[in-house]
Structures are given as structure tokens and as C-alpha cells.
Amino acid sequence: MALSGVRVLELAGLAPAPLCGMILADFGAQVVRVDRPSQSAAALVHGDVQARGKRSLALDLKQPQGAAVLRRLCGAADVLIEPFRHGVMERLGLGPEVLLQENPRLIYARLTGFGQTGKYAKSAGHDINYVALSGVLSKLGRKNENPFPPINLLADFAGGGVMCALGIVIALFERAKSGKGQVIDASMVEGVSYLSSFLWKSQNLGFWGQPRGENLLDSGAPFYETYRTSDGKYMAVGAIEPKFYNQLIKGLGLNLDELPAQLSFSHWPEMKKKFASIFAQKTQAEWCSIFDSTDACVTPVLSFEDAASHQHNKERSSFIKNDPGEISPRPAPVLSRTPAVPSCKRDPFVGEHTEDILLEYGFTKEEIAKLHSDKTIEIKDLKASL
């Protein structure tokens, strides 16, 4: 796989860093999640559901010898993913100056909401706050409604986990030439802003002149909308270009000559009502049979279950099943020679691989036993815990 041989240490965090680590693992990196030890049985399973292909090492970083273990691991790693607020790693004596001095090849990825500097660098926050600060949240939502974030997909995952993975791959590529690591300051506010470059750069083109929810791509246009069908499902319509719009109109059984011009903004509300009343007359399956073989850009809005079993997605094997039977998306994109090979194993328990990982990184059995008796590390005995 493309990233085989790359050693990654991911300090356990909430949603974005786990996705970043999972992407690297899917494409072949050896990813170790560094978890907080806990004696409670309830904490056996970390809240991380994006742990595919990772192993878990339970290490108490608050103990000086625990921080020393991480320093030693970083000395032999390629990448560290760090998901805490600015200042946490410095307080632990694990800031980039320390770790990069010990291993100048290390890529130290700092994945935060607000970045390492600035007024909010030390503030708590979540996806919605980061999308808000990027300016993008102000654009999202329907007419006359409050701004509404698309779950936590935009900042945590697109602008956070994926953007950070991109930064890491770019830094690995550069390191192959320079031999040097570097620090990545991956701010989710900036990740989302960067993703929204099109919105910023298209402001003078006239598509964003109306209030939120009344523009071309924000649910203002009748031909870029979802419509409810007679069986309570939905169809998604994205017929922007005139040649595709014409096919939409034909599929709906309407006559183009009897309708206002496609881009007549003042007619959009009335046209939406018309389209809605027509879509409400047939089931989703009936609309699919009308539109599936056309270029009208009309597709069903699928549930997760229906997405996994949809003919197109099945033909491409877009969803995979792991050994415990959980279905999830196959890693994307698909590389022709070195595609991702996602692990089928269940996710790791906290501390399940502590001993193996430390041995692999050069710790002796005696050192491991001492760390264990000092409660600096946790070695999970699965049989005893289950």
C-alpha cells in the first residue's frame, strides 16, 4: 500500500484526529492510537469509532515517565497526530521544539479547531463553532431559518481530519527530498475556509446576491432542491445546465415553452411549489425509473441502508463489511496500483497492544514490566476484562 512503512502515533481525541489516523491506516501506515489508561471496565472501549486498522497503546502522559515514553516513541516515528488545545503538549514537555530536536524527521501534526495562535487558540470548541468562525455557516440553511450545520461533517472531517491527512502526506512527500520533518498547524476554521474558496472567489459572479436560502446552490433554485415523493422518501434534483434542466422538465411531464425562464429568480418560489406537487404524485422508485437513464441529474435520496445496497454502489463495491459484520464506506479515492486495503478486524480495545508496540519500538521486557507496575502503561488482559 502507498503508505506502508510509515509509522504514525495518534494521540486519542474526538472526531477529527481519529479520521485522519484512519485514512493513513487504510492506505497502509502503521497507526498506533495512544490512549489514556483507565482502570474502569467501561473505558475498555474508547469512544473512537474510526479506529480501523489501528492498534492501541495505553499510556499515562501525565506521569513524567509516561511523557518520556512518548518522547522515545516519537524518536522512532514518522508522524505524530496531536488533537489537544494549544498549550497541552507544551505543559507535558512534549511540544514540537522538544520532539523535533530529538527527531528532526518527525512530522508533528497539530489538529485543532482554532489553530496554534490567535485569540481563540486556547478556547474549547466543536465543529459548529469552527464552521461559524470560517464564515461558511452564515451561508448554510434554508430561507428564513437559522444557519444550520451539516452534522459535524464540514469542520471535524472535511476541514479537519481530511485536510490534516493531506498536510501529512504533503509533508511526507517533501521530507523525501529534504530529509526534514516539520510542524503542521491544521486549524479546522482555516480548513473549512479553504474548502470554501469557491464561495469566496465566486462572490462577484452574481450567484450569491440573495439572502441565505434564496440562491442557486443553497436551496433557492427549484432545479437544485430535494422533493418529497408519495412514499415519504425524497429525490435530489441538480439540473443546473439548460440541457439537463430540459430533461428534468420532460421527466416531470411539463412543457418548457409554458414555463418561465430557468433563471427567472422571481419565479423560483412558484416553480418550487409546482415541482413539489408533481414529485409528490409518484413513489421514489417510480421517479427513479423515469430519471435513471437520463441526464436530468435526478437521483434518489438514499438512507444508509439503501445506499449500501444500491445497484450503482454495489457494482463499485463502495461499501465494505468487516469481520463483526459492520458496514462502512470503502476508503476513497481508489488508487489503481496501490489501493487502500482496509482492515476487516474489529476495532482495538484500549491498551490491547501496549506490550507489542513497546517491544516493537525497542523497549525491553524489563522496562515494560516497570512501566506497568508504576501504572504508567496499561496492558489490557482481554480475557480478564470480558
Ligand SMILES: C[C@H](CCC[C@@H](C)[C@H]1CC[C@H]2[C@@H]3[C@H](O)C[C@@H]4C[C@H](O)CC[C@]4(C)[C@H]3C[C@H](O)[C@]12C)C(=O)SCCNC(=O)CCNC(=O)[C@H](O)C(C)(C)COP(=O)(O)OP(=O)(O)OC[C@H]1O[C@@H](n2cnc3c(N)ncnc32)[C@H](O)[C@@H]1OP(=O)(O)O
Ligand atoms: C462535534 C464533535 C464532537 C462529537 C464527539 C461525540 C461523537 C463523542 C463525545 C462524547 C462521546 C461519548 C462519551 O465518550 C461517552 C461514551 C464512551 C464510550 O466509550 C462510547 C460511547 C460514548 C457515549 C461516546 C460516544 C461519542 O464518541 C461521543 C458522543 C467535535 O466537534 S470534535 C472536535 C473537537 N475539537 C477538537 O478536537 C479541537 C482540538 N481540541 C480541543 O479544542 C480540546 O481537546 C477539546 C475538544 C475542546 C476538549 O477539551 P479538553 O479540555 O477536554 O481537552 P484538552 O484541553 O485538549 O486537554 C486534554 C487533556 O487530556 C490530557 N491527556 C490527553 N491524553 C492523555 C493521556 N494519554 N494520559 C494522560 N492525560 C492525557 C492532557 O494532558 C490534557 O490535560 P490538561 O487539561 O490537564 O492539560
